[in-house]
Amino acid sequence: MKAYNSFLESGYSNQTSVSTILSSLNAPSVLTANLSPSDVNHAILGWQDNSTNELGFILERKIGDSSGVEPFTILDSLTAGVTSFEDSTLSDTTTYTYRVRAFNAFIESGYSNLASVSTILSSIVSPSSLTANLSSTKVNHVNLTWQD
Numbered sequence: 001m002k003a004y005n006s007f008l009e010s011g012y013s014n015q016t017s018v019s020t021i022l023s024s025l026n027a028p029s030v031l032t033a034n035l036s037p038s039d040v041n042h043a044i045l046g047w048q049d050n051s052t053n054e055l056g057f058i059l060e061r062k063i064g065d066s067s068g069v070e071p072f073t074i075l076d077s078l079t080a081g082v083t084s085f086e087d088s089t090l091s092d093t094t095t096y097t098y099r100v101r102a103f104n105a106f107i108e109s110g111y112s113n114l115a116s117v118s119t120i121l122s123s124i125v126s127p128s129s130l131t132a133n134l135s136s137t138k139v140n141h142v143n144l145t146w147q148d
Contacts, residue, residue: 025109026050033115043087054102
């Protein structure tokens with residue numbers, strides 16, 4: 001750089017340099033959420049890692065489907081290169097929606113697509129106090145009673 005006016009020009013100034021930070025980080029994609037075939041109310045999540053410069057991933061979850069207004073909360077922070085997660089903190093008969101994003105020391109990526117899973121009823125309480133008595137008013141009839 002040098003200074004000038006209408007009559008004169010100065011000599012050049014000293015040189016300097018600056019390093020820029022990475023300005024982009026690709027978002028994960030193809031996020032899927034499926035119920036575990038072996039563990040009741042566990043969700044198996046998977047996604048595609050589209051970055052080579054992430055330090056990890058931030059996995060977020062909300063209760064409700066993708067159109068709901070419930071807020072997302074951070075479920076876990078995972079290390080670079082991880083592309084799956086098992087969520088074992090689910091309740092019965094509830095829909096959960098997930099999203100994931102990459103991060104490094106400087107920035108966070110955009111979010112992946114949304115993926116949802118709906119849990120099932122994990123157990124049913126057995127009836128108790130079952131009794132069987134012959135009917136006093138009808139032949140060949142049995143009266144059954146129980147408690148829910």
